[in-house]
Structure formats: structure tokens, C-alpha cells
Amino acid sequence: xxxxxxxxxxxxxxxxxxxxxxxxxxxxxxxxxxxxxxxxxxxxxxxxxxxxxxxxxxxxxxxxxxxxxxxxxxxxxxxxxxxxxxxxxxxxxxxxxxxxxxxxxxxxxxxxxxxxxxxxxxxxxxxxxxxxxxxxxxxxxxxxxxxxxxxxxxxxxxxxxxxxxxxxxxxxxxxxxxxxxxxxxxxxxxxxxxxxxxxxxxxxxxxxxxxxxxxxxxxxxxxxxxxxxxxxxxxxxxxxxxxxxxxxxxxxxxxxxxxxxxxxxxxxxxxxxxxxxxxxxxxxxxxxxxxxxxxxxxxxxxxxxxxxxxxxxxxxxxxxxxxxxxxxxxxxxxxxxxxxxxxxxxxxxxxxxxxxxxxxxxxxxxxxxxxxxxxxxxxxxxxxxxxxxxxxxxxxxxxxxxxxxxxxxxxxxxxxxxxxxxxxxxxxxxxxxxxxxxxxxxxxxxxxxxxxxxxxxxxxxxxxxxxxxxxxxxxxxxxxxxxxxxxxxxxxxxxxxxxxxxxxxxxxxxxxxxxxxxxxxxxxxxxxxxxxxxxxxxxxxxxxxxxxxxxxxxxxxxxxxxxxxxxxxxxxxxxxxxxxxxxxxxxxxxxxxxxxxxxxxxxxxxxxxxxxxxxxxxxxxxxxxxxxxxxxxxxxxxxxxxxxxxxxxxxxxxxxxxxxxxxxxxxxxxxxxxxxxxxxxxxxxxxxxxxxxxxxxxxxxx
Numbered sequence: 114x115x116x117x118x119x120x121x122x123x124x125x126x127x128x129x130x131x132x133x134x135x136x137x138x139x140x141x142x143x144x145x146x147x148x149x150x151x152x153x154x155x156x157x158x159x160x161x162x163x164x165x166x167x168x169x170x171x172x173x174x175x176x177x178x179x180x181x182x183x184x185x186x187x188x189x190x191x192x193x194x195x196x197x198x199x200x201x202x203x204x205x206x207x208x209x210x211x212x213x214x215x216x217x218x219x220x221x222x223x224x225x226x227x228x229x230x231x232x233x234x235x236x237x238x239x240x241x242x243x244x245x246x247x248x249x250x251x252x253x254x255x256x257x258x259x260x261x262x263x264x265x266x267x268x269x270x271x272x273x274x275x276x277x278x279x280x281x282x283x284x285x286x287x288x289x290x291x292x293x294x295x296x297x298x299x300x301x302x303x304x305x306x307x308x309x310x311x312x313x314x315x316x317x318x319x320x321x322x323x324x325x326x327x328x329x330x331x332x333x334x335x336x337x338x339x340x341x342x343x344x345x346x347x348x349x350x351x352x353x354x355x356x357x358x359x360x361x362x363x364x365x366x367x368x369x370x371x372x373x374x375x376x377x378x379x380x381x382x383x384x385x386x387x388x389x390x391x392x393x394x395x396x397x398x399x400x401x402x403x404x405x406x407x408x409x410x411x412x413x414x415x416x417x418x419x420x421x422x423x424x425x426x427x428x429x430x431x432x433x434x435x436x437x438x439x440x441x442x443x444x445x446x447x448x449x450x451x452x453x454x455x456x457x458x459x460x461x462x463x464x465x466x467x468x469x470x471x472x473x474x475x476x477x478x479x480x481x482x483x484x485x486x487x488x489x490x491x492x493x494x495x496x497x498x499x500x501x502x503x504x505x506x507x508x509x510x511x512x513x514x515x516x517x518x519x520x521x522x523x524x525x526x527x528x529x530x531x532x533x534x535x536x537x538x539x540x541x542x543x544x545x546x547x548x549x550x551x552x553x554x555x556x557x558x559x560x561x562x563x564x565x566x567x568x569x570x571x572x573x574x575x576x577x578x579x580x581x582x583x584x585x586x587x588x589x590x591x592x593x594x595x596x597x598x599x600x601x602x603x604x605x606x607x608x609x610x611x612x613x614x615x616x617x618x619x620x621x622x623x624x625x626x627x628x629x630x631x632x633x634x635x636x637x638x639x640x641x642x643x644x645x646x647x648x649x650x651x652x653x654x655x656x657x658x659x660x661x662x663x664x665x666x667x668x669x670x671x672x673x674x675x676x677x678x679x680x681x682x683x684x685x686x687x688x689x690x691x692x693x694x695x696x697x698x699x700x701x702x703x704x705x706x707x708x709x710x711x712x713x714x715x716x717x718x719x720x721x722x723x724x725x726x727x728x729x730x731x732x733x734x735x736x737x738x739x740x741x742x743x744x745x746x747x748x749x750x751x752x753x754x755x756x757x758x759x760x761x762x763x764x765x766x767x768x769x770x771x772x773x774x775x776x777x778x779x780x781x782x783x784x785x786x787x788x789x790x791x792x793x794x795x796x797x798x799x800x801x802x803x804x805x806x807x808x809x810x811x812x813x814x815x
Contacts, residue, residue, distance in 0.1 A: 203600035262307030267315035422446035495595035556649030581812035582656035588619030589668035666690030674733025686811035741774030
């Protein structure tokens with residue numbers, strides 16, 4: 114158990130006290146009272162697009178919370194500057210990507226010294242002068258928030274679609290740029306998903322439109338030069354539980370409409386030979402069956418879990434008849450070998466898989482069927498598969514890193530098996546991998562499962578329980594947190610921290626079953642796994658309970674809220690970024706952004722008493738009770754459409770009401786940002802420096 118330690122927080126002003134305005138709700142014969150429901154502004158949809166519309170009483174409370182937070186963290190101001198300078202010093206400010214070849218050009222992105230936003234450029238295919246296509250710093254000038262969604266060029270390289278969000282609400286505006294002159298055309302498309310797919314002739318493109326609940330529910334066809342109001346509706350998804358995306362094939366002959374929730378998918382295809390045709394259904398959606406498609410000339414390669422292929426298999430079908438009745442297995446299902454993604458090129462099929470908790474890239478010769486793997490020897494590492502922008506190629510691109518090894522970018526010849534190192538991530542302030550240790554340990558869970566935990570620490574860190582530890586977790590949606598290199602984490606390691614990532618259930622770190630047993634009725638495994646990771650790190654001498662600071666964001670913020678209720682004595686502090694903590698209320702409100710698509714992950718408490726009870730048993734806000742909570746830092750964004758600002762605001766108010774201890778409960782609300790926090794690369798470092806300053810203060814390492 115945690116030992117007593119003098120609080121690092123002293124002489125604080127009185128914390129804000131939120132007024133209570135009880136609202137009762139009865140479902141399935143169960144009545145709950147929510148004293149802080151009033152933080153959910155009635156005009157939240159309009160406010161996301163125009164934050165000045167926020168109710169003055171709510172704004173006043175959020176500003177009071179920010180003032181209290183500033184008072185509590187005021188003595189870390191210098192430390193924040195030092196941390197920020199360290200992290201900035203590890204970034205090559207004038208960094209540039211290695212351009213990807215596509216036709217007569219190679220396309221890439223760069224940052225300039227002092228710049229916050231990316232610049233997109235192209236060069237002649239084999240090198241030459243850079244032509245800047247889009248200057249993000251210029252476009253962001255004068256805006257409190259600005260995020261680019263990238264730029265997509267036409268087949269003939271004459272035009273590009275680019276998108277931006279200048280409120281943090283993730284409603285993107287699309288513009289069309291003449292890539293020769295650098296001038297934007299008159300077309301302006303509002304409330305989009307952020308990108309588009311060009312038709313081969315470059316005269317029109319397809320895009321998704323976000324509805325009032327922030328769901329991409331419609332695909333439109335836009336003809337350059339006409340107003341958005343005249344765009345043709347290509348397909349509308351009326352089930353509020355499904356999202357849509359639109360993409361294109363490398364051969365420019367199909368537009369893909371991808372319809373999905375978290376466990377079910379459906380594709381519709383539009384041949385670019387007839388842009389006015391009705392999209393063709395590939396395989397009708399069946400609950401729990403997922404599939405995704407890539408083109409291989411005369412066939413489609415389809416990655417799917419159909420037919421009890423829990424860890425996925427790859428099938429092929431003729432381009433002319435891609436329905437399920439024509440699917441033929443190409444790469445069989447292998448239990449414990451999770452196929453994550455796949456790509457096809459003229460002579461090769463490639464896929465990224467995870468086996469024994471580590472990623473591999475597999476190459477198959479399409480003619481001979483011969484396979485080989487690109488594998489690595491470190492104990493824990495991360496791979497990224499970029500592929501290629503061209504179909505007729507033998508060269509693909511991938512990246513490699515570990516928690517101690519900076520990212521390396523390779524071109525790989527799939528025929529000769531030669532790797533060409535293109536770039537190694539430069540750390541201008543210096544980095545010696547030999548000064549650090551990366552390890553993977555296995556923590557026994559409550560039911561005998563072993564939870565992988567990736568560790569980073571300096572070689573000279575004492576492993577006698579005295580080291581502070583930042584323990585990070587997520588555990589939802591099947592998302593795997595890679596054991597990748599991060600220059601930011603070095604600031605903690607250099608201060609004697611053990612930086613740990615708990616690969617808990619809810620992700621797919623150990624296959625699809627690892628995800629399946631961390632969702633719905635099994636959700637509490639996620640929380641218990643995280644606590645088990647903390648227990649194991651203490652048992653093995655890496656840290657002690659009064660030295661562990663837990664961190665998670667979004668669904669990982671739910672994890673933070675749950676473990677705060679379940680085992681507050683095992684954590685010295687908790688950082689919850691944009692935390693999804695009001696789970697029951699949110700899942701009961703189908704008018705909120707993204708709620709129906711979330712039901713397959715958490716359950717539908719509107720229709721099911723059983724699923725109501727699952728969520729009610731762990732929902733962090735509903736389970737706050739009288740106990741001594743550790744210091745907690747909650748961070749939110751006012752215009753966040755994913756985790757609405759009122760969730761952490763209500764949670765903090767309730768925690769402060771119920772805690773029996775004297776540790777501060779802090780709320781920081783970014784008044785000009787959304788789910789991802791601030792948008793610029795250095796602004797983002799300021800936020801990380803703030804979080805790490807909190808961890809350092811709690812650990813007594815200032």
C-alpha cells in the first residue's frame with residue numbers, strides 16, 4: 114500500500130465548488146440523481162462551431178477551475194519551461210520527410226525552424242528543388258487553433274484538395290488548390306470529414322459530410338466549380354451507429370465507401386468508369402463480421418474475420434464479382450497471429466501482423482506464393498508500414514523504432530530483400546541509446562493471464578522500489594499502444610523515472626481475444642489488468658505504490674477514473690486527459706456525438722438492463738465515493754466532440770465533493786481546443802511539459 118508522504122501541494126486557495134442542480138433519470142426501474150448535469154449546455158452543438166455561445170455560468174466555472182489549477186501548479190512554471198526546452202531540443206526543427214515517389218514527382222512534408230504547422234511539398238521524382246504546395250504556418254496565421262488534414266493531389270498532379278479545422282471541433286473545411294499557381298479556387302466545402310478522393314480526370318472528387326452529431330453519414334460527389342449545395346448525394350448511411358469513410362484504389366479505377374462501427378463493416382464500390390452509377394455492395398453487413406479491401410489488378414484482396422477467423426485471414430475475389438460467395442482463402446487464419454492490415458502491388462501481397470505481442474511485415478510473391486518476413490531482434494519494438502504510392506513497384510517503405518532506438522525509415526526491395534536506410538530520426542540535443550534500457554515484463558493478472566508491460570529507464574536507475582514511475586494505459590477499441598521511440602519520454606527517464614506502458618486487455622496486443630475480453634461485459638478486465646501491472650512493477654522493485662503516477666487519455670481516461678475508484682491507494686497521482694468518465698450518462702444519450710457507434714464497445718444501456726448494469730458497475734463518474742483520492746489532473750477541450758467538456762468537469766466536481774483526503778483535484782480546460790489538445794507541434798509540447806511537471810511534482814522530484 115502507499116506510504117504517507119508530505120503533500121507537494123500546500124497553501125492552495127479554496128477550490129471552486131460547483132452548484133448542485135439535481136436531475137433525476139429512471140431507466141429499467143432504476144433512478145439516479147445527477148447533481149452536475151447542468152454543465153451540459155443545451156446549445157452544445159452550436160457552441161462547438163462557435164465557442165462564444167457557451168453559457169456564461171459554465172464559462173465562469175471553467176475559468177475558475179483554470180485559475181485554481183494555475184495556483185496549484187504555479188511553482189512548476191520554471192520546470193515546465195525546462196521540460197519544454199528539453200523536448201523541443203530533441204526535435205529537429207527544420208525536419209523533412211523523405212518524399213514518396215508518385216509519377217513524375219515525389220511528395221513529402223517538412224517543418225521550418227520555429228514553425229508550428231507542416232508544409233507540404235513536392236520535388237521532381239529523382240530529386241531537385243522543393244515546390245511548397247501548402248504552407249501550414251501561413252494558413253494558421255492569426256488563429257488560436259488550426260489543424261491541417263493534409264493535401265491530396267489529382268492523378269495528373271495539377272490540383273490538390275486540402276482541409277483544415279480552425280476550432281478543434283473536427284468539422285473540416287475543404288479547399289481546392291491549383292498546384293501550378295498555388296492559388297485556391299473559389300470552391301469552399303464546409304463540415305466535411307477532412308479529405309477527398311479525386312476522380313481520375315481531376316474534375317471532381319468524393320468526400321464525407323459530418324452531420325450535426327459529428328458522424329460522417331453521407332458521401333457526396335463534388336464537381337469543381339459548382340457550389341456545395343449542388344453536390345450529388347452518392348450514399349447516405351442512415352443507421353446512427355455507423356461511420357463512413359471514402360477512399361480510392363492505387364489504380365484509380367475504384368472509389369471505396371467504407372461503412373463500419375467498432376465490430377462490423379460493409380463496403381460499397383463505385384467504378385470510376387461511371388461516376389454517376391449506384392455504388393455496388395460487396396458483402397452485406399453481418400454483426401461482428403469485419404472486412405477491408407485492397408485491389409490487386411484483376412482481383413481484390415480482402416482482410417476479414419469471416420468464418421470464425423478471429424485473428425483474421427486474407428481472401429481474394431474477382432474484381433468483376435467480389436461478393437462473399439466468390440471469396441477464396443489466400444492467407445489462412447492462424448490463432449494467435451493477428452493480421453492487422455494488408456496491401457497489394459503488381460507482384461506482391463504484403464501484410465502487417467502481430468504474433469507473440471510483436472509486429473512483423475510479411476511479403477508474399479503473388480506468382481510463386483513464396484513468403485518471407487521482415488523481423489527484428491529487440492525485446493520490444495514498433496513497426497510502421499507505409500507501402501508505396503504506386504502499384505507497379507517492387508519497393509515499399511517501412512519504419513522501425515523501439516523505446517530506446519530512434520525511428521529509422523527504410524525502403525525495402527521485395528525481390529532482392531535489400532533494406533535501404535533512408536533516414537534515422539535525429540535528436541539534435543543528443544541521444545545515446547546505450548544509456549537506456551528497454552524491457553518487456555509480464556504481469557500476472559487476476560485470472561492468470563499475463564499482461565505485457567513495456568519499460569524504459571536509464572541504466573543507472575536504481576531498481577529497489579525508490580524510482581518514480583509513470584504508468585501509461587489505454588485498453589479500448591482494439592488499439593495497440595506500440596513500444597515506440599518517443600523523445601518526450603526521455604525527460605522522465607532522465608529524472609529517474611521508469612516509463613511503463615501496460616498493454617492491457619481492450620487492445621489487440623495479444624490478438625483479437627485480448628480485445629474481446631476487454632470490452633462489453635468483460636470491460637473490468639481492462640482496469641484489473643492495469644492494477645495488476647502496477648502490482649507487478651512494485652513486486653519486482655521497479656517502483657513503489659507511493660511513486661506510481663498513472664496516465665491515460667480519452668478511453669484511457671476512463672481507465673484512470675476506474676482505477677482511481679478501485680485502488681486509489683496504489684497510485685501517487687493520476688493524469689486523465691480528455692477522460693471519458695461519464696460513461697453511463699453518455700451511452701444513455703443517443704443525441705450525443707458518437708454515442709450509437711460506441712454501443713458495440715461498451716453496451717447499449719437504453720435497450721438492455723444487463724448492459725446498463727455492466728456500465729453502471731464501473732462508470733467512473735457514477736462510482737465516485739467517499740475515499741481518499743490521490744492528486745488528480747484532468748484535462749479537457751471545450752470544443753471536443755469525442756469526450757465532451759462536461760464529462761471531466763462533472764467528474765472533478767464530484768471527486769472534490771466526495772474525497773476524504775486533502776489531495777487536490779485539478780481541472781485544466783483548453784478553451785480553444787478539442788480532443789487532440791493544442792494543434793501546433795510546439796504548443797503540444799507545452800501540454801506534455803505541463804503533464805510531466807505534474808508527475809514530477811507529485812513524485813517529489815522537483
